[in-house]
Each structure stands twice: as C-alpha cells, then as structure tokens.
Amino acid sequence: MSGQQTPLSDRIFRFALRFFPDDFLGGYGREMERVFREQRKETAERGGVMGFLKLWWDTLAGIFTTAPREHWEMLKQDCGYALRMMRKNKGFTALAVLTLGLGIGANTAIFSVVNAVLLRPLPYPQGNQLVVLRQQALGVGFENIGFSVKEMNDYRSQNQTLVGLEEYHSMTFTLLGRDEPLRVQTGVVSSGYFDLFGVKPILGRTFNRDDDKQGAAPVLLVSYEFWRHKLNGDPDIVGKSFEMNDKVHTVIGVLPPVPQYPVENDVYMPTSACPFRSSKRMIEGRDHRMMSAFGRTKPGVALSQLNADVSTIAGRLKQEYPDFYPMQMGYGAVSVALQGELTRQARPTLLVLLGAAGFVLLIACANVANLTLARMAQREREMAVRSALGAGRGRLLRQLFTESVLIALLGAMLGLILAAGGLELLTSFAAKFTPRAREINIDWMVLLFALLAAIATSIVAGTVSALFSRENLVSGLKERTGGGTSGRSRNRVRSLLIVSQVAFSFLLLAGAGLMLRSFVKLQQVDPGFNTQRVLTMGISLNFSKYTTRQQFRDVSHRILERVQKQPGVLSAAVSSGFPFDPDSLLNGSNNNQFTIEGRPVQPGERAIFTTTQTGSPDYFKTVGIPLIAGRTFTDADTSDSMNVAVINKTLAGHRWKGEDPIGKRVSFDEGKTWTTIVGVVGDTKDFGLDRPTDDILYAPLDQAPSPGTLVARTIGAPLSLSRQMRQAVYDVDPQTAITNEQTLEQARDATLTSPRLTTDLLGIFAGLALVMAATGIGGMMALAVSQRTHEIGVRMALGASPREVIRMILRQGLTLGVAGIAIGLLAALGLTRMLQTLLFEISPTDPVTFAGVALVLISAAVLSCTVPARRAAQIDPLDALRSE
Numbered sequence: 081m082s083g084q085q086t087p088l089s090d091r092i093f094r095f096a097l098r099f100f101p102d103d104f105l106g107g108y109g110r111e112m113e114r115v116f117r118e119q120r121k122e123t124a125e126r127g128g129v130m131g132f133l134k135l136w137w138d139t140l141a142g143i144f145t146t147a148p149r150e151h152w153e154m155l156k157q158d159c160g161y162a163l164r165m166m167r168k169n170k171g172f173t174a175l176a177v178l179t180l181g182l183g184i185g186a187n188t189a190i191f192s193v194v195n196a197v198l199l200r201p202l203p204y205p206q207g208n209q210l211v212v213l214r215q216q217a218l219g220v221g222f223e224n225i226g227f228s229v230k231e232m233n234d235y236r237s238q239n240q241t242l243v244g245l246e247e248y249h250s251m252t253f254t255l256l257g258r259d260e261p262l263r264v265q266t267g268v269v270s271s272g273y274f275d276l277f278g279v280k281p282i283l284g285r286t287f288n289r290d291d292d293k294q295g296a297a298p299v300l301l302v303s304y305e306f307w308r309h310k311l312n313g314d315p316d317i318v319g320k321s322f323e324m325n326d327k328v329h330t331v332i333g334v335l336p337p338v339p340q341y342p343v344e345n346d347v348y349m350p351t352s353a354c355p356f357r358s359s360k361r362m363i364e365g366r367d368h369r370m371m372s373a374f375g376r377t378k379p380g381v382a383l384s385q386l387n388a389d390v391s392t393i394a395g396r397l398k399q400e401y402p403d404f405y406p407m408q409m410g411y412g413a414v415s416v417a418l419q420g421e422l423t424r425q426a427r428p429t430l431l432v433l434l435g436a437a438g439f440v441l442l443i444a445c446a447n448v449a450n451l452t453l454a455r456m457a458q459r460e461r462e463m464a465v466r467s468a469l470g471a472g473r474g475r476l477l478r479q480l481f482t483e484s485v486l487i488a489l490l491g492a493m494l495g496l497i498l499a500a501g502g503l504e505l506l507t508s509f510a511a512k513f514t515p516r517a518r519e520i521n522i523d524w525m526v527l528l529f530a531l532l533a534a535i536a537t538s539i540v541a542g543t544v545s546a547l548f549s550r551e552n553l554v555s556g557l558k559e560r561t562g563g564g565t566s567g568r569s570r571n572r573v574r575s576l577l578i579v580s581q582v583a584f585s586f587l588l589l590a591g592a593g594l595m596l597r598s599f600v601k602l603q604q605v606d607p608g609f610n611t612q613r614v615l616t617m618g619i620s621l622n623f624s625k626y627t628t629r630q631q632f633r634d635v636s637h638r639i640l641e642r643v644q645k646q647p648g649v650l651s652a653a654v655s656s657g658f659p660f661d662p663d664s665l666l667n668g669s670n671n672n673q674f675t676i677e678g679r680p681v682q683p684g685e686r687a688i689f690t691t692t693q694t695g696s697p698d699y700f701k702t703v704g705i706p707l708i709a710g711r712t713f714t715d716a717d718t719s720d721s722m723n724v725a726v727i728n729k730t731l732a733g734h735r736w737k738g739e740d741p742i743g744k745r746v747s748f749d750e751g752k753t754w755t756t757i758v759g760v761v762g763d764t765k766d767f768g769l770d771r772p773t774d775d776i777l778y779a780p781l782d783q784a785p786s787p788g789t790l791v792a793r794t795i796g797a798p799l800s801l802s803r804q805m806r807q808a809v810y811d812v813d814p815q816t817a818i819t820n821e822q823t824l825e826q827a828r829d830a831t832l833t834s835p836r837l838t839t840d841l842l843g844i845f846a847g848l849a850l851v852m853a854a855t856g857i858g859g860m861m862a863l864a865v866s867q868r869t870h871e872i873g874v875r876m877a878l879g880a881s882p883r884e885v886i887r888m889i890l891r892q893g894l895t896l897g898v899a900g901i902a903i904g905l906l907a908a909l910g911l912t913r914m915l916q917t918l919l920f921e922i923s924p925t926d927p928v929t930f931a932g933v934a935l936v937l938i939s940a941a942v943l944s945c946t947v948p949a950r951r952a953a954q955i956d957p958l959d960a961l962r963s964e
Contacts (some may be wrong), residue, residue, distance in 0.1 A: 162483040172455055173487065176448050180491025182848055183444025184533045185498030190437040191529045192499060193506050194430050196520040202419050203338055203519065205278035206376075210418040211383070213245070213373040213390060219410025220673075220687045226369035229362060234397060235373065235413075241381045241389045246273040247371040250343050251354065252663075254622045254817045256323040262310070263620040263817035264324070267345035268354040274301075274335075276376055284318040284333030291350040298329040298353040304337040306346040325355060326624030339515040341422055342372070366404050374418070386415045408686065426513035428917050429838055435914070436591060436845045439584045445537050446577040446584075447852045452484070453574050485538040492534035496522070499530075509841075512834040575896055581856050582900020582941075583907065585849040586933055590908040591915060592846035593929040595839040598919045602835060607828060608764035609659055610704025614824035615798035616658050616791050619809060620817040632785035633719070635813060640696060642808040643792055648801050652792040653702045654781055655695035659766045660827035661789060662820050674777075676735060677745040677754060690731055690775040691766075694784045700726075700761055702793045703824070710742045710759030717780040724780060726759040731775035746777075755779070768831055770920050791824075798823045838918065850940055853900075858944030861893050882953035889949035890942065897941030901934050
C-alpha cells in the first residue's frame with residue numbers, strides 16, 4: 081500500500097459499494113462510478129464535508145436522470161415474482177398484511193384526528209391572528225367573568241394591538257311556526273363578528289352595522305348544520321321568516337360548515353335583536369357581564385404584546401372605576417390564541433392515543449420482522465439455488481425488498497379501509513373535547529401518513545432480510561431440509577424483537593389497565609341520588625308570553641298538575657335544572673355571591689359564592705336526594721311567606737362547620753332581604769362524577785320562579801311515558817319547546833362517554849399488542865422446535881423426559897417474556913405519568929395495575945409456548961435421528 085492517504089470520498093464510495101454491490105445496482109453501479117470519478121475531479125479542490133455532500137448529490141442526480149430502460153423491466157420482473165411468491169405463501173402474506181393493516185390502520189385513524197384537531201391551521205384566513213380575551217377575578221376564584229357592554233367598548237377603543245374586537249354570547253330561544261316549538265341555541269354577536277373571522281356565507285350575507293342599530297329589523301343567520309338537518313337544506317331559505325320570542329326574524333344567510341366556539345349554535349342574531357343584550361340595563365351596567373370577546377391581532381403582534389396591552393387597560397379600569405373593581409376582586413385581563421383554546425381539552429387525550437397507536441405500529445413492525453426472519457430461514461435453500469444459478473447478492477436483496485414493499489403497501493391499503501370505517505366513531509369521540517371534530521376526514525395528509533408508515537415498515541422488514549441474507553447463501557445447498565438453520569445472530573435478533581414486543585405491550589396494557597381502573601372507580605362514585613325510573617325533559621317557555629314572576633309560577637303549577645295526573649307517574653317536579661343536566665354541563669353552574677348574617681366580608685377577604693337551584697316541593701323526593709336535617713320545601717313556601725332555602729351537606733360543612741345551619745340566614749342582595757335555611761340534604765354530583773362536590777343552595781320554585789326542567793319518577797319504564805308527558809306540557813302551553821328528553825340514568829351515562837371511549841380505544845390497542853406479542857413468542861418457539869428436532873431427539877434418546885423438554889421450551893419463552901416485562905416496567909414508571917390528567921383516584925404508577933399486567937403477559941407467554949412445547953415433547957427420537 082502506498083504512503084499516500086486514500087481520499088475520504090473514495091473510502092466512503094467503496095464502503096457504499098460494499099452494501100450496494102455492482103450486481104445489485106446493475107448499470108446504476110457502473111454509471112455511478114463513472115459519474116462519481118468525473119465529479120470528483122471538479123470538486124477535489126473544494127474539500128470538506130459540504131464539498132463531498134455536493135459531490136454525492138450530483139452523482140445521484142446524474143444516475144437517476146440517465147436511468148436505462150432495462151431497469152424498469154427488471155422492476156416489473158421483481159414485482160411479478162414477488163406477487164407469485166406471495167400467492168404461494170398465502171398464510172405468511174395474509175398474516176403480515178393483517179398485522180401491518182391493524183398497526184397502520186390504528187395510527188392512520190388517530191392521526192386523522194390529530195391532523196384535523198391539532199396540526200391543521202384554523203379554517204379562517206390568518207387564523208393564527210385570532211385570539212380570545214378574558215377578564216378574570218382571581219381573588220374570588222373566577223378565571224373568566226365575561227365582559228359587559230361598557231367593558232367591551234373600553235377594550236375596543238383603548239387597545240393598541242388589535243385590528244378588531246367583537247362580542248359574543250349564546251342563549252336559547254323558542255322558534256315558532258313549525259309543527260312543534262323548537263328550542264334553538266342562538267349566538268348573539270356584534271355586526272363585525274363574521275368579518276373578524278373571515279367567514280363568508282354560502283347563501284345570502286352576514287350582518288352589517290345597520291343590523292346592529294337599536295330598532296333595526298330582526299334578522300338571522302343560520303348555521304350549516306341547522307340548515308341541512310332542520311330546514312332540509314332549503315336553497316330558498318334566504319328571505320324566509322320565523323317567529324322567535326316576540327318578533328318575526330328574517331333569514332339573511334347560511335353559514336359554511338366551520339367550527340363554532342365555545343358552543344355549537346343553530347342560529348345567530350345581532351345584538352339589537354336580543355331582548356336581554358339590547359336592554360337599557362345591560363347597555364348601561366358596567367358590572368352586567370355576559371359576553372365573550374374575540375379579537376384579531378395586528379400583523380406581527382405577538383401574544384405577549386397583546387397580553388401587555390390588555391393588562392394595561394385592566395389597570396387603567398381599576399383606577400378609573402374602583403367601585404366596580406375592588407382590590408379583593410383580583411381583577412385582570414389576559415388573552416389566549418384561539419387555536420390553542422379550541423384544542424386545550426383535546427390535546428392530552430389525543431397525544432396519549434397517538435402514542436399508544438405508535439406503540440402498536442412498532443409492535444406490528446417487530447412482528448412482521450420476526451415473520452420475515454422465520455420465512456428467510458425457510459427460503460435459504462431457494463436463495464442458495466438462485467445464487468448458484470448466477471443471481472448476485474444485490475439482485476436477491478432487491479427482490480426481498482420488493483416483496484416487503486408490496487406487503488407494506490397492501491397493509492397500508494387495509495389500514496386506510498379500517499381507519500375510514502372507524503372515522504365516525506372517532507369524530508363523535510373528538511366532538512366531546514373540541515368543536516374542530518367536524519374537520520376530521522381522510523385527506524392528502526392522512527394518505528401521505530399511511531404511505532410513509534408503509535415505507536417505514538417495508539424498510540424495517542427489508543433491512544432484516546438484507547442483514548441476514550449477507551450470510552453465505554451457498555451453504556443452504558448443503559442443508560437437507562428446506563428450512564435450514566438460523567444462525568446465532570438471527571436468533572439473537574428474533575429474541576430482541578420478541579423482548580421489544582413484550583415491553584411495548586406492557587406499556588400499552590399498563591395504560592389501558594390504569595384507564596380501566598380509573599373508569600371503574602368513576603362508575604362506583606355515588607351520585608347522591610336515585611337514578612332509576614326518572615324521566616327528565618327541558619321545558620323552554622316562550623318568555624315573551626311570561627313577563628312576570630307570577631306568570632311563571634302559574635304556568636309551572638299548571639304543568640305540574642297535568643303531569644301528576646298522568647297514569648304511571650309517582651311524583652313530579654319543576655326545577656331550574658337537574659343533576660347531569662346537559663345545559664348545566666355546557667354552560668356551567670349558576671354561581672351567586674352571598675353573605676352570611678353576622679359575618680360581614682372584611683376588606684381584603686375573599687367573597688363567598690354558591691351554586692343556586694330552584695325546585696318545586698317534590699323535587700328532592702322525585703330525584704331521590706336524601707334529607708339529612710330539617711325539612712324540604714312545602715306548598716306553604718310561597719311568594720308571600722318567609723324566604724327559605726335548603727343547602728347541601730358540603731355547603732353546610734364549608735360555612736357552618738361545627739354549627740347547626742338550620743335557622744341561619746343568608747342574603748344575596750347585601751342584606752336587603754334575608755333567606756332562612758330550613759334543611760340540609762345530601763351531596764350530589766350535579767356537574768360530573770369526577771368533579772368535587774359543589775356548594776349548592778336550593779330555593780323554592782314559588783319564591784324564585786325559573787322553570788327549565790320537568791322531572792318525573794315513574795312506576796315503569798320512564799321513556800314509555802314520554803309521549804303523554806309531552807302532550808301534557810303542550811296542553812298547558814303549545815308554544816313550549818321540549819328538549820333533552822332522557823332518563824336520569826342516560827344523563828349519568830352520558831357524562832361517562834369520554835372516559836369510556838378513551839378506555840375502550842386504549843383497551844383495543846393493548847389487546848392488539850397482547851395478541852401480537854403472544855403470537856410472536858409462540859411463533860418463535862414453534863420455529864425453534866422445528867429447527868431443533870434433531871437436538872431434541874438426541875436429548876430424549878439420552879434419557880430426557882417429555883416433561884423436561886416441555887420445561888426447557890417454556891423456560892426459553894418465559895425468559896424472553898420476563899425480560900420484556902422488566903424493560904416495559906421501567907419505561908412505564910416514567911411514561912404512564914402522561915396519563916395523570918386522565919385518571920380518577922388512581923396513581924399513574926399503581927402497583928396493582930402493574931402487577932396485573934405482568935401476570936397477564938406471563939400467562940400469555942406460557943399459553944403461547946404450550947403448543948410448541950407439547951409438540952416438542954411428542955417428538956420420536958428415532959424419527960428425529962433418522963431425519964438427519
């Protein structure tokens with residue numbers, strides 16, 4: 081060897097040719113060398129890494145732009161041969177395609193959700209500039225207190241960082257003029273709201289400034305879903321009129337299918353058409369807060385700049401209006417990006433599910449790689465014959481890689497079919513967390529993801545084939561059996577793949593086990609009332625007909641009287657809400673500040689709040705809430721009698737700890753009127769089984785008339801009385817809209833939908849992982865038995881008993897399983913902490929769950945090894961020796 085050092089480029093080129101020999105690349109290899117030599121002369125002076133990378137890029141470009149036509153013919157031959165081999169080995173092909181299909185399908189399905197909800201930009205022009213503003217009262221525990229009209233005007237006129245700031249709030253009104261009154265969720269917005277978002281209607285127009293002026297003709301915009309499902313997609317809807325509240329509203333447009341935040345609305349109206357927002361009281365009251373604020377930042381303005389801007393305005397308001405923003409209130413203002421706000425609740429769950437699906441794909445890759453190794457052991461003789469007949473190593477590697485690619489593409493196609501089939505379920509699942517669920521679909525990004533997943537899995541399987549085809553293929557001709565014997569390195573890799581499958585399976589099973597235990601604990605939570613045989617329905621009265629408290633009392637009494645006379649009704653009540661009321665879960669609890677007699681709030685002391693509800697005398701009896709002390713309401717608790725209230729146990733413990741609250745008085749108007757506590761009832765989980773119990777104060781319906789719900793306890797199946805109860809309500813007032821008709825059990829189950837679906841999805845992924853790991857261990861042991869037939873025969877001929885042979889096979893399988901469990905346990909101790917926000921009263925490192933998962937995996941390993949172990953024990957030593 082000469083003393084001159086070999087150039088780095090030559091060494092790398094020779095190293096590359098060692099893995100891509102000339103007969104693998106064919107004409108490519110010779111062309112590569114020629115182009116490479118020429119390019120090296122031009123780049124020798126450049127030197128360095130960048131010069132060499134430029135040289136290598138130019139080399140590849142030169143090759144692929146001068147690709148000879150015969151290589152396409154060779155590719156066609158490779159594909160044809162691969163298809164023939166796949167047909168010949170239908171079992172291997174079907175198992176590999178199914179395994180990859182399940183892995184790619186799970187990942188594609190979850191990615192379609194992640195792509196639509198987390199990755200895809202908002203479907204608005206410059207959606208990254210859209211923000212949500214919030215006023216806070218942290219001193220009294222509220223992170224969002226809404227805006228008043230005056231505050232909206234202040235922030236709109238004083239900010240320096242926004243190009244627009246628009247108001248929004250949502251209410252429910254009754255739409256008349258149809259077969260039955262229809263309650264519609266109505267968004268009340270300022271005139272520039274849709275221009276702020278850049279939303280253009282598919283029919284008609286949006287609001288303008290004239291629509292927002294006091295006294296303007298009432299107009300409506302209808303949402304796409306309401307137009308399609310309730311108005312039958314009427315193409316002539318623009319210009320038609322509907323009676324809503326006490327006015328006739330004209331439809332001026334139909335919105336496109338865009339996500340609506342924070343709630344899905346049926347229709348939209350300008351602020352001038354809302355009887356509450358347009359009232360003098362709301363317009364002039366600085367502390368009459370009910371609106372949300374949406375804005376668009378100026379180009380180039382960062383969120384930190386906007387937050388500094390709104391903080392300055394908040395500080396200015398505190399100085400100018402100290403009576404409305406006292407120090408103990410802890411008043412402030414912040415802004416958040418709309419995209420982050422839309423996905424805040426969905427992000428943790430979706431990332432957990434995406435990680436779980438990724439583990440499933442890794443297990444699928446490991447399983448297919450193991451299958452490929454097993455198949456390579458059976459094809460050694462075939463490869464050796466082809467090599468002896470003149471096929472180069474590169475030619476054989478390319479053939480194996482082609483087969484891997486075709487199998488992966490078939491798996492991707494199957495995965496796309498499975499993902500599309502589960503899209504509806506995932507959309508309904510995501511809708512529980514974010515309004516962006518409607519954007520979920522199979523688009524080009526999802527197709528690209530599936531293709532990349534297929535390429536990645538084919539690379540894994542192809543690499544395995546390439547690595548172990550580098551052994552001396554000619555030695556396969558010396559084997560007497562078609563299968564040949566795997567080398568030690570091949571067995572080590574197969575063992576490593578099995579261990580990794582078990583480790584990943586442990587992670588998935590641990591996650592699923594934690595979610596399952598959490599869900600079981602959630603189901604075991606006592607809601608505090610009896611859910612059996614209770615029918616609930618929302619009653620939305622036409623408020624334009626009922627303008628006084630006495631009118632609300634009268635209509636409530638008439639409805640109760642009619643319902644209680646229905647056959648099969650044990651008791652009935654009218655109330656402002658009920659436990660697990662969908663409206664309450666959507667809009668939050670009705671919190672009110674109050675004071676306790678003899679305990680004035682001191683300067684700097686935090687104000688006290690409680691959730692308030694109203695109900696007729698039989699409310700507690702109908703819902704099944706137990707009385708603990710005192711009494712509940714009676715017919716004597718009228719508007720002319722002393723104001724009374726019933727509180728729950730939690731409120732009694734928080735405010736009168738160690739005292740008897742019966743007879744104590746509270747005030748909701750700073751002492752102008754007082755309400756006497758006459759009873760204490762049990763705690764109820766009104767707003768979710770996973771939430772802490774709220775302080776709740778109940779008032780008699782006659783003293784605080786706010787009918788919104790009808791509840792009835794029945795003798796038989798509640799839904800069987802649904803029709804006659806609806807008719808009873810219509811007999812009293814045919815303009816009453818009835819909504820959310822369901823049993824109390826259904827309402828309770830609805831609150832468990834999200835954790836149930838999350839648990840189910842993780843359980844499905846964990847089940848797939850367990851099956852793949854078990855079949856992987858069993859398959860490896862079966863192959864080991866077939867390859868060691870001679871050895872086992874010799875052992876038995878020398879005196880080994882069938883029990884000892886079984887013990888040997890089980891020991892080998894369990895060793896792999898235990899190694900995988902140990903690695904999985906270490907990983908789970910760290911990774912399961914990501915589930916913390918999804919768990920209820922369960923530690924993410926719960927030892928009972930981990931022990932149960934380990935037991936399941938060990939049992940699966942034992943079962944999967946049992947069949948090959950029994951087969952090994954049945955080997956006849958004479959037949960085994962004769963076969964050699």
